[in-house]
Amino acid sequence: MERWDRVGRCAGYGAAVALGPYLLIKVSWVVGSLLGVVPIGEGFSLVGWLVLNTVTIGMAAIGIAVALAFVRPWGMRIPGRLVVFCAWVGSGFLVSVLPYAVFSALQGSAAGDAADSGDDPAMPGWEGALIQFGFLAMGLGLALALPVYLRRRWPEAFTRRAGDHPRAGxxxxxxxxxxxxxxxxxxxxxxxxxxxxxxxxxxxxxxxxxxxxxxxxxxxxxxxxxxxxxxxxxxxxxxxxxxxxxxxxxxxxxxxxxxxxxxxxxxxxxxxxxxxxxxxxxxxxxxxxxxxxxxxxxxxxxxxxxxxxxxxxxxxxxxxx
Structure with a gap:
């Protein structure tokens, strides 16, 4: 299990680092929009743009915190309900986001990287590529770090067999x-x-x-x-x-x-x-x-x-x- 512990720790740190650029980009959009130096996304009002990006900043911060909780000692002391809920919801989003991001990247490449010259001035092509890479790396990192964390914290859950789960409901x-x-x-x-x-x-x-x-x-x-x-x-x-x-x-x-x-x-x-x-x-x-x-x-x-x-x-x- 020591080998898997090392893999899980590297994956958790990698997921947190990979999501860092996304968080910084979103913060720069909010601050730049307030100062008038960054254009607002097409189809958004200033208020709508700020609300959307503030929410995604919070989601990114939670994602980084969850990734670190999987590998840091304080993660073992966080209430279990909170850890399970955040990991459950996050993995639920990612299992659809990751294949979609891969497909979008391949589609953009097949189209001659037309997306890099996108019509939305608020997201240059390099930012879009960096965001996609961050999501892919974070998803892969959490996919490896989560089961290692769960097994370390609740080993009994992995000893159950099919048929041990309740049928009611x-x-x-x-x-x-x-x-x-x-x-x-x-x-x-x-x-x-x-x-x-x-x-x-x-x-x-x-x-x-x-x-x-x-x-x-x-x-x-x-x-x-x-x-x-x-x-x-x-x-x-x-x-x-x-x-x-x-x-x-x-x-x-x-x-x-x-x-x-x-x-x-x-x-x-x-x-x-x-x-x-x-x-x-x-x-x-x-x-x-x-x-x-x-x-x-x-x-x-x-x-x-x-x-x-x-x-x-x-x-x-x-x-x-």
Whole structure:
């Protein structure tokens, strides 16, 4: 385990360093916009631009703090609920962001790096490339550092087997996740039911919808397999990872899209038109959030009849005693 500890520590520090340039770029945009020396992004008012970038600054700071918590001694003393929630939401965002960033980079390269001369004066090409590199490196670093941290802090959780997870509520949550994933897969493959504005659909939207569908279906299948009375043939760690990422993706993305969808439905902004029917999209996002929470509860709670050697006490508590 010493080798994996070293890998996890290097990955955690690397993730924190990789996200540093993104944080500095965002801070420079906010300060420069206030001073009038940096142009505002196309389509934004000054207030909207400042709010958006202030929020992303906070998210980047949390990401750096989480990466450092995985490798520093004080990370073992942080309340477990906070660590698990931040890591769960962050990984849920990243599993779709990272493939999308890779695809965008390849697409830009195939198009002769047209994006480097982008129309948005607030983001020169080199800044966009640096931001993409930062996200990719951070995602890879956290992917390596997180399981090492979890195993070091809660080793009991990794000794459980398929069938040790509670069935109560799990089948309902995984069923809802599967239904949401199937609808998203239908949209990603060109289906038009529930789509109000087909002209607003584009390749980026198809890709992100398809990624969301994949993780919803993969997470649903993993949670279902973990609750089966008979041990699954798939390794428990793989099922646990798929359930973790799938539930996190459902909660993170729909938790962000739900309020945005409701805002568009209530405010009717002239410059924003979503492809999907807003009522259908809102119901799906609400169902996805609920399913993600239900799946996570299944992953972290032991069965009521499991013996002491099969339970994982205080997985979400304040830490080891």
């Amino acid at each position: 799990a089948l309902g949550a995984s069923g809802v996740a599967a239904l949401v994933g199937l609808v998203w897969l239908y949209w990603a493959t060109g289906g038009t039911w529930g789509v109000a504005h087909t002209a607003e659909r584009n390749l980026d939207g198809y890709l992100l919808t398809g990624l969301g569908a994949f993780w919803a279906l993969a997470g649903s299948a993993a949670v279902w397999a973990l609750t089966r009375p008979r041990p699954a043939r798939v390794p428990h760690r793989l099922l646990l990872g798929l359930g973790w990422l799938g539930s996190g993706s459902l909660f993170a993305w729909s938790g962000w899209k739900l309020p945005f969808t409701l805002f568009v439905a209530l405010a009717h902004p002239d410059d924003v038109t979503l492809p999907e029917n807003l009522a259908v999209a809102a119901v799906l996002h609400l169902a996805a959030v609920a399913a993600g929470i239900g799946m996570l509860r299944t992953l972290v709670r032991p069965t009521a009849d499991a013996g002491p050697h099969r339970t994982s006490p205080r997985v979400l508590g304040a830490g080891p005693r």
